[in-house]
Amino acid sequence: MIARLLSFPLILVLAGISALAMFIPALHALVNEDHSVSRSFAYSGVLGMTLVMVIGLAMSGRQRGGTNELQNLLSLFLAYSALPLFLAVPFYEGLETTSFLNAYTEMVSSVTTTGATLFEDPKRLGDTLHLWRGMVGWAGGLLVWVSASAVLAPLNLGGFEVTASAEPGQGEPVTGRFERASMDKRIRQITMQLGPIYVGLTAALWILLLIGGDRPMVAMIHAMSTLATSGISPIGGVQNGASGVTGEMVIFLFMLFALSRLTFSSDTITAARPGLNSDPEFRIGVLLVLGVPVLLFARHWLGSLELQEPASVGMVLSALWGGTFTVLSFLSTTGFESTDWAVARDWSGLGTPGLILLGLSLVGGGVATTAGGVKLLRVYALYLNGRREMERLVHPSSVGRASAGGRRIRRQGAFIAWIFFMLFAMSLAFFTVTLALLGMDFEEAIVLTIAALSTTGPLTQVAAEQPINLLQLSAAAKLVLSAAMVIGRLETLAIIALFNPGLWRD
Template sequence: MTARLLRFPLILILAGVAGLLMFLPMVDALMRGDSSVARAFGNSGLLGLALVVVIGLAMSGRDAAREMTDAQNLASLLLAYLLLPVYLALPFYEGVETTTYLNAYFEMVSSFTTTGATLFGVPGRIMDSLHLWRAIVGWSGGLLIWISASAVLAPMSLGGFEVTVRAEPGQDDALLGRFQRASPARRLAQITLTLGPVYIGLTAALWIILMAGGERAFVAAVHAMSTMSTSGISSIGGLQNGVSGFAGEFAIFLFLIFSLSRLTFSSDTVPTVRQGLFYDPEFRLGLMIVAGVPMLLFLRHWIGAFEVSDPADWQGVLRSLWGAVFTVLSFLSTTGFESADWQAARDWSGLKTPGLILMGLALVGGGVATTAGGVKLLRVYALYLHGQREVERLIHPSSVGRASGPGRRIRRQGAYIAWIFFMLFALTLTALTAVLALFGQTFESALILALSGLSTTGPLIHAASEEPIRLAQLGEGAKLVYATAMVLGRLETLALIALLNPTVWRD
């Protein structure tokens, strides 16, 4: 049954899963006595499932031996980010009743790409059941990235894997033999059965921990799903409005570590045996950033606090340090949650928000094949190794590199491909900034919008500038451009270029 189901296009399977998930907010709305919202989700779910069944029956007569290829799955993934939000927005549009369909589509693109930028961020603007739907869509998008990273992107040397493997982006690598032996459908089923329970279990564990910390069950569920998917979605306007306090933030901090490296939860994409998690370059670089940047921010706050407050206020000092540590990891993972002590740190120091630092963290991003966006830590590490070697050659031109085979691969070909991706990222950022400026945005607002979309860090639009950007005030053209940036940031430019490569589609 499973093998036969996986012969259908990936986007059709995802549409069926989306239809089933719509019954969860329907039940929540019924328990709250909101029949209109419940009817919107129930009707949309039944309509979507009926359409999926009809299309599935129409396609069931094709050649049974024909299976979806990796290229077709990648194309379905692109179509899912572009077209599936059209269906996901239907119950949201009917439930809100006071918005346009474009706004509902924008909201679903933001949630599904785990960006988390919202037009309905004011607490009480929409019903809790609609906030639950936003969180479920974001959580599902995070699970999709976990699965597609090893089932679709890794076999094609995309999504960051092109830095370490020998094949060119869009092609198979001989080292990943198990990916070549298993068919795409079987690989997709195995990875889903392996990672799905892990993802669900971690979300449930964080939910229970947040409830134990005093958070309301509904808010704890939304924050747990948003943390695992790094979407930063909140039904109460952020963690600072919650009641779990430091305990809740510390629990979320621990679970955000899963976004630094895929080795924290799986080794299914590792072609060789490694010595352990702490030897993983992504994880080590992420820890260095989480430790180093807060110290710089802390010293910046400390110097500024000499003239505006008592430097002996050690309680304020510790609160400032914790606020910096949590917020740095949150934006590095492209989640965008702000610590409740982040505001206290700013008040304690009397300095403005370090928006450029937060933008830089979001640009770097988290680990390869995690729910985090951005350039990714592995690409930054490859560029660092290459730069370090070039400096050594400037000092000692006749020196010989000491790296092993994999290290030489990352330092040479890996750095070359990482640099190409970084240039594509920069050119795309420039183009999107220019287009947003044409739609009436100032340079600062256009840059923040473009970077938050490409890095899938929606809360950046409120944290990176003194005057938060009001998404509701954007024109229709600017909203569509921002939605395009979110899709490009989630799927990455190299994957889109690989789809245009004729050799990828060669049978």
Template sequence: MGWIVRLPFFVILMGLGAIAMIVPATHAAVMEDFMTMRVFFYGFILFSILTLMIGLATAGYEPRSVARSQLVALLAAFSALPIMFAIPFHAAVGNTTFLNAWFEMVSSFTTTGATVYDTAGRLTPSQHLWRGLVGWLGGLLVWVTAVSIFAPMNLGGFEVRATGNAGKGAAGRFSQIAHIADPSERLVRYTLTLTPIYVGLTGLLWIGLVIAGEFPYIALVHAMSTLSTSGISPIGGLYFAASRFWGEVLIFCFFVFALSRLTFSRGLIGERDQGLRRDPEFITALVLIGTVTSALFLRHFIGAADGVEPANLQESAAALWGALFTVTSFLTTTGFESHFWDGAAEWSGLTTPGLFLIGMALIGGGVATTAGGVKLLRIYALYRHGEREQERLLHPSSIGGGGKDARRIRKQGAYISWVFFMLFALSIAAVMLMLSLTGVQFETSMVLAVSALSTTGPLAAVAAETPIAYSGIPDAAKVILAFAMVLGRLETLAIIALFNPEIWQR
């Protein structure tokens, strides 16, 4: 075990990726899809040997800063590992380009879920399983690295409540993470702690979906997609799912793990032991979900009331559930659309504005979760700062209460949140500009930019006036979107931290 810990982080990830290829190979053997089985088994052998060779060559490597090395390795993982994942996938699919296969793997590993294979029958079940597994592994990587790498460096949203600056060493409430062990030992410790939780929750949802009537392999992919918030589905979403309403209820219950890190890592990050009732992220999520769901339901209800036929209770309940599920799904950046979402539009005769879903995806889920977007904690910090500024307009000499933590969030936390929000907005503008240069229309480029940077791939099929097919955009646009997905997954501050001279002087 000790020699594995001493290997570079990227080499360890390569080895785990190679071992993961056994899963689709085994599934293909059971399904008698022997061509896919051979491709993934040969991929396992090839990349296992390659990992062994690189591991032997780098066994004695000792970086000056392990934390910096892990941050660089994380950037390399989301950029380079999809190439390794795409090689057997491209060979198994056959009638596709390597660019499309690489785009698919980048989308899966960054938990975006954008797919260029629009028809469900284009890929075999084992190939769909590989997409879901890659997304699931990407979600697990986000869970582990958020606590072991981002938290000690005050990145990934932790900078809002920390006393130190973003990209620097931890201080204050996160100092025990930084000083309890070296970064390699932290990475191993939190991997061993969080992996059983992640696997157990996925297995629990999988069993629940099978009991609800879903086909086992479809239930497994949907379970992995829910926990990783990738939104990957072998049947094009939940509309054709056999589990229908009860399956959506189960998935809805597991969305909570993308809204607050306290649901799975309580006490691990050195924060004060507080429950969900006092968690600002979870409370903010409830307010947003309740407000947007009520607005959408009232819009459809008023539209149905103006019709010739009066609205009945069943249609009203279906419209309410469809709005509640879909809004929560896009807030967590999963992107699953409820089976009853289209029924609400048919009930009222009004189309649902995609701007609501774009806004929810931009906000995103909780810090240190698999969700993307700006993150709820940053939105909460901006809200508290705005609330305090309004109080000062009415009472200029007033003193804000709430204790030291609340004052820090309203000042330093709001400042860094606003900086990140502006960087996020500039990133959207830059990606839109580059997409426009490839010939993509303005509205399409806006939706695609938001979906990539917020890691909400299914947004393209729902938010625009007409569904956008990733297979129909130019190859240059796919490359731009792939790098935008990596940027959205790692966040701009983490990449900017790599250019900080102080991090290279350690």
């Protein structure tokens, strides 16, 4: 049965799953006696299932070959750009006080795990609508987990191009295709492998947050947002939660899964020896998580030499914890702000160190995780290449000390990583200029662009001097922002691969 369903286009399967998922918030609203919202989700779910079944029946009588990698890449692009049109229908009908464009932008932000909300006041949305935002973001995170191995890896995209022998957007040689399972079977196997892990980790974090004191709805949405790195919150952030620092400590442990795929899977080994201690992504991530807060913490002493301000042990620990949690949160592109982040800011004397948070979000997390950004593996490839070039300046005839895989990352991998950086910079410049032409000042335009391309929506509230009100943006600016979020989630190399003539030949 599952194999038969997966034989249909991936976008049709995702639309059917979305329609079924609408019945969960419908039941939630019904239990809470919010009948208007319940009807919105129930009717949308029934209508969606009807359309999916009709399209499925129309396609079932046609002889079709198996779907290839590029067709699933197109389906993935449609899942981030077109599917939110359907996801926004119950949100728009349930809220009743916003435009459909606002609802669409909100759903694009959720499904791409960006988490930038147009509704700054959480009280404007009921619990059911917050639940729908969290569910869409959580499902988007699972889609990233599965599609990374099932769709992007065969095409050497999404960070896999750094270690692969084939060119980005191209499959392996013909001899490798006979050894690889069909695309439908691959999706099924990877979903069955990673799905239970994703659900189990979310459930474990939910229970721990419940024990910490959060109410069930808040704990559930924060758990889903942490695993999906969406940063969606029904109360304006974890700093407003009842679990306090205890809840932040638990969330901190689960955000580590965004630093490396090896924390939950072994299909992206980039080192000669297995294990997190040998994984370059995890090591660089931990170095940033520990190093940046220490630098912010040490900066205080430069100012205190003149002021001679006394500091208690509690303030010292609060400043260290606030910096460490917030750094990991933005490095993983989650965007949660610690309760003690204000203490860390005052301690360092930087006010709002938005530039640091922007830089961390641009770096991003690990390959094939739910984190966005340029990915730690690409940063590592450029680091290896730069270190080798410095060695050759000192010893021009030296021979590099590395395995075959290390040489691949240092040479071809660094070349591809540099191409990606140039494409990312061009995208950053394009969307910044476009938003500026639409009437925004430079600071707001660049913060919005980085937030969208790195899928770190909370940057719009904490990176600039004043929070950016997305609801007041023009219609054109919202569409541009939505396009930037889609490109940031799918990455520019994957968008370019969609222009491959092999995709449209059939």
